[in-house]
Amino acid sequence: MRDQLLGGRYRLVRQLGEGGMGQIWEAQDETLGRPVAVKVISLLAGGGSRGDEARARFLREARITAQLQHPNIVTIHDLGETGTADNKVPFLVMELVRGEGLDAKLRRGTVALPDAARWGAQICDALADAHNAGIMHRDIKPSNILITPSGIVKVLDFGIARAADPYATADRLTQTGFIVGTPAYMAPEQARGFPEPSSDLYALGCLLFELITGRLPFRAPDTVGYLSAHLTQEPPAPSSVSTNTPPAWDNLVLSLLDKDPTQRYQNAADLSQALRQLDRAPETGSPADPADPADPADPADDRTRPYTTPGTTPLPPAVTPGRPGGTAAAAITLALLCLPGLLYMVSKTVEYLQDPTAPTGLIAVNMVVGIAETVGLATGALLLSQRKMAGRRMIAATGGAAALHGLSVTAQYQVVGGPPSVEVLAFVVGPATAASAAVAVIMAVLPSTGRWCLRRN
The missing domain is CATH 1.10.510.10 (Transferase(Phosphotransferase) domain 1)
Structure with a gap:
């Protein structure tokens, strides 16, 4: 193909490369007197109605991509077809990049x-x-x-x-x-x-x-x-x-x-x-x-x-996936640290429920909320350890609820009272759980939580 004239204008000088779709040539634009690159799409060579249709679609698509004008994109200058009626080949003319x-x-x-x-x-x-x-x-x-x-x-x-x-259609990229x-x-x-x-x-x-x-x-x-x-x-x-x-x-x-x-x-x-x-x-x-x-x-x-x-x-x-890095590991650790406190709160509300003077409605709410928070934080930690971003959102949501719940048990004890066995829950476990959950939320929402490392075992 060397020295061949394409489109009555582009003289092929030397081949620069070859790929799955065709060859790339350095050429001379004899109309403007400048060097260009020409890509000959030999994949679409041939005759017949199917070949004509494929080349027409190729040229239509190429006109769309030719609209791109960006300093990091090779610019398409021209396009056309060469060869005889029975063996037409489409080509693209691009800027020649050294x-x-x-x-x-x-x-x-x-x-x-x-x-x-x-x-x-x-x-x-x-x-x-x-x-x-x-x-x-x-x-x-x-x-x-x-x-x-x-x-x-x-x-x-x-x-x-x-x-x-050659198999592309309007509604599908390709066929099997x-x-x-x-x-x-x-x-x-x-x-x-x-x-x-x-x-x-x-x-x-x-x-x-x-x-x-x-x-x-x-x-x-x-x-x-x-x-x-x-x-x-x-x-x-x-x-x-x-x-x-x-x-x-x-x-x-x-x-x-x-x-x-x-x-x-x-x-x-x-x-x-x-x-x-x-x-x-x-x-x-x-x-x-x-x-x-x-x-x-x-x-x-x-x-x-x-x-x-x-x-x-x-x-x-x-x-195999191993430990997540950075803030993700901290969020998982803090979420898991909340679980003993939440389970302790649930167990003590059961004990509190046995007190005939206790407000059973409030206790039942605490139990249901505590169980839901425990399940939510455990699930969030598991998802986050598997590199799933849903875990971050779950820790943020249930951790925030757990933080508020931990603080609320102190206020509840001061308002409605309770047996001495619940006092350690109100003034130690509740605030500690609230603090761990709050920090877990902060770590979970940091942007780097969604980035991971995989380590070899």
Whole structure:
């Protein structure tokens, strides 16, 4: 194809790369006299009504993505078709970016944490702009990210994976048998055929994991293995692969790799801000040599062929969820510390109930409330230990009630009295339980509670 003229205007100069959808060429725009990049979508070559329909839809989708104008997104200048009537091939004309792909950088090993944070934040800026325009990328991976000599990120192929899907329909992304995206970076919901903007953040989580550890969060012998891992396996903490990884990186990456899209960052803009905070944080040291560095010869690391079947690669060792870190652990501990006090209050109200002069209605209310608080705090601690954000909300709600309840027993004793055996409940257990519950609420609502670490047993 070298020296071929596309659209009567773009002269192909040299091939820059090749992927699952086609080839990328450096070309010369002979009308404007400038260099450009041309992507020839050979995946959609061919004739017949079905081929014509697929190319027409591709060009329609490409016109939508061409509306994106952002400093971190490669700009689409033009699009068209080339070839004969029986063998037409669509092509895209883009700005020619001088730089190096992240896939090439990864073949040399891990990158410094500040670089990973800075590049990740710029990828998020691009995603935020596209998501605001109603466009998802669907194929975030190293070969779609270019770094210019000045350190600026350029994201390639926004929406192209969707546009090139020959089975796409108006109401569904794809049909069974065609994968839109790259399995090694694919979010669980995207693997099921229902991507959403958060799916791009999941893929970015895989990319960040790879940048700071030198390997993907999951490894598998084939495409089905990758999809199964994303759907069912818990990812390891980056620090379990690269030991010098700070806890803040563990928290951020594992949040992105949550199976539930609602438990990830709300949007790309929030994630960009979090990554810039990591960029400003002091680096504890250069990343250690990864336990299993990326091997350019390993087909599982071939990031330029999204639909090829990788070679045999051993599965990662089993990793089980362990202790949550930071404020989450404190919230769980304090919530559990409330339980003995609440159970003591319930037992003493039973004893109080045996007093014929006691106000039985008030006692019954205390018992029911105490039991409900005990169950709520125990359930919240359990959910939070399993990295479920519902646990934080449950501790906040029932902990607040427990704090008020603990204080109220002192007031109740002073107002209605009671036997001496209940005095220790009123003046010791109740206030102590209130204090523990109140602090548990404070720890549970802190923002970092939703971020986690997984530790090897």
